[in-house]
Amino acid sequence: MRPGLTPCLWCHITQEEIRDKDNCRLRIPPRTLNSLAEDHLKIVRDGKGAHKLAKLYHNAIAPVMFDVPIDQVVIPGLHISLGIYLKLFKLMEDELHDIDLKLQTYLTAVLEEGEVTKEELLADEHLGRFKAYVSAIDEARALDDKADALEEELEEEESQLAWLAYSSGAGDEMAEAVFQEACSTVQDLYEEKEKLREKAAEVRKKASVKVGQGPLTSQLDPVLQKFRVQRQAYHSQSFIGNHVNTMLQDKAIDELTSVTSSVVSSLMDNNRSKVQVAF
Template sequence: MSSIDVSIASERQMRKREAEFVNSVFVSEMIPLIVPSDSADGSDGSKSKASPFVYAKDLPALVVEFLEQHYRHGNLTWHNGMIPDTEIWIKIGGDKGGGTMKMFFQIVNINNPNAGRNTVTFASFAGPDTPDNMTATMEQYEDQIKALENMSWRGYSFRLSFFGDCELLCKMYGILSCNSVYACPVCEEPKHGWKIPLKERKRRKNGLAPLRTNASLHRNFLQYMSDGCRPNRSKTVSKSVVRLPLFPIEPQQITMPTLHISIGVHDKIYRHLEEGCHDIDKDIFTHLVKTYDDSSIDKSSVQNNFDQAVQQRVDEVGEKHTMLDKKNHDLAEMTANIQDTSIKEICAIQQKITELEGDLKKADFKKGTGPITSALDDVLQRHNIQRQEYHGKTFNGNQVKKCCQPSVTADLAGTPHRILGELDSSHSDTAVPLQAYGKATEVAKCFATVMAKFSRVHKCINHGRNMTEQEILDAETAIEDFMQCFRSSLANVQISLKLHFLEDHVLPQIKSLRAGLGLMNEQGGENQHGHQKREAAACSNLKHQPMQQLLTVMKNSLTQCLPDVQAKMLHRKKRQNED
């Protein structure tokens, strides 16, 4: 490497840095946590188990150490005025993944604060992020975070914000759940109010619902306590507040989870497309069963599940028709001899006939195996978009970005008509009912329209650039247009917490920052999961010592985040003729 003027810090230097600083940062211990269990000693599917917990004993000191190192290396920036020149912004947040819950901090006053190398894990435990587990592990940081918020460094004051997905935000701020009536941790607008467009709510007699504060959350919790701590009554007595907030960071300083907003909203749009395509597949299935001609089918050529389901359904329909004819014959005989037959027997026969008639109307095949719905996955793969099989076939952030490209949207929207045409051309008789073409047109138009407006929103909010007045106005218009289109085109889809965040709280945050939310969202926390998974694999020899393994992963992760270590990892020497 020296031949190309590159020097790399030695292994000894890196281990020395770890020994001097990292070993003094963390405390490790086994603590009782609630974990899932199906064993006999469990209760309601869970039990208490001693689990490893590794945490920084002095969070403010750790933050200051990172600031000092960034200061020495000239890394600090105020992002062209986005951050006031008298402030240092610190993001605190968390995320679960890989069997552990991790808590992070990020210094926003550096370039690429959401990068994995700038996301510092200060606490981690092996277990689910239940409210009880979060309280047991995080309540020790309440005073430390309050001290950090009130302290100054080199004449700069601190401004703290909190980031995380919707579930974590609700847990940290004491909300019952993401599905509760008052699920929003930022404001007191109930779920039924989300159905009403923002502009209409602004014109209400009482205006918009009040914003939450730590003081209001404490008052709500006292009301919950006075009522006897009954979660099912929290929606009426405490605005769905059932716990005290864990950290003293005001709800107005919650960073909108734009990554999860984009993923969640896109998932709703795509699943609506799948439902529409499945509905067309059912029409095709029913039509093929009715027009099935066994003599014209080469059964050895059947390859896909859908064709097999058609043939299986034809056999079932034949059997059910035979049963139905027999039951109708029995009913006719019973009715003719009503004096010798009880009313109960006649009613039983009539009920069976009704069931058989209902079964004959069903289009019974596995969802996703129809010709159109299955073709959607082929389109995604053609554009190198691989859905996450083990996460409910959802999309990740990069995949959502690809799906927002006009070429991908057009390809997906055109799939129903394309497959219908292929089916018609491959069969001698009409394989497609006429109404399927009308439905395909409606599905394609709806998806293309909604996705075009969503893509515009995604582009407006998911970046870290400073924004002009016109760009902020464009973002406001994009959000309004999208929500109007969503409500009219997907009227049967519920307005979720993520959509409420998008409509009510994303734009005020953009106006406050005068920038996109790419620097402030939860992306950095998501990036850490893959990094720490690789670290855990590297020390797999410790898998039977979970405490030591978690401690080693935390140490290695912290070491790689240190600005001093990063500065030595890859450094180009200056040439003699360079200043």
């Protein structure tokens, strides 16, 4: 058996029901040794053993290895701890990334005020990680300036359009033609302005700091490496059992959870004379 449409060893619950518990069946058929044997027989006999058809036979792609009643099989504690720790680690990483993004947004406001130069901010070991984003700010700002200019022009054209609508006489073909042309101009200006806004947003998004690259999230891997722990590159960046045991020790927990305070303290100390970082 392998994960698939019905990934549970103990019952025939589907992946969709696991994701959407509100629409889950009230009674879900349990698995038994007999049902596993029957499903495996069917996939061999009817499905020719094709794994791509496994979902049609409750994923019973192999015979039962041990003749142990299913209700006596328990999930290994190590397997549970691996999943829980990975979940908690990713939650922490996501929260730190949110702070990185907030700091990135604040950085934009600081630069717009003009009291601090890009060079001064990027000289900081932590803020320097926003180099790509800071470089994109000027490009995005130029696009926004063009959009602002178009918006002013658009307001003028809309005012003219309102006046034409008010002053045009009924049945005046010339006035109608002028009015339609004005409508077309307003529409073109609006579309051009929106394209510039979208392009500016795209420039910012493309250059935005990614998970693991910001001042905070970038400090997680060094902590792991300090304890000779690394995430598995080809398994959703999960951890192995010994590494989880290592990271569940008090010292490792303290190191990980102090990332935020240590980075923020460093930022405050290094930039106190330049900018008051808001947290």
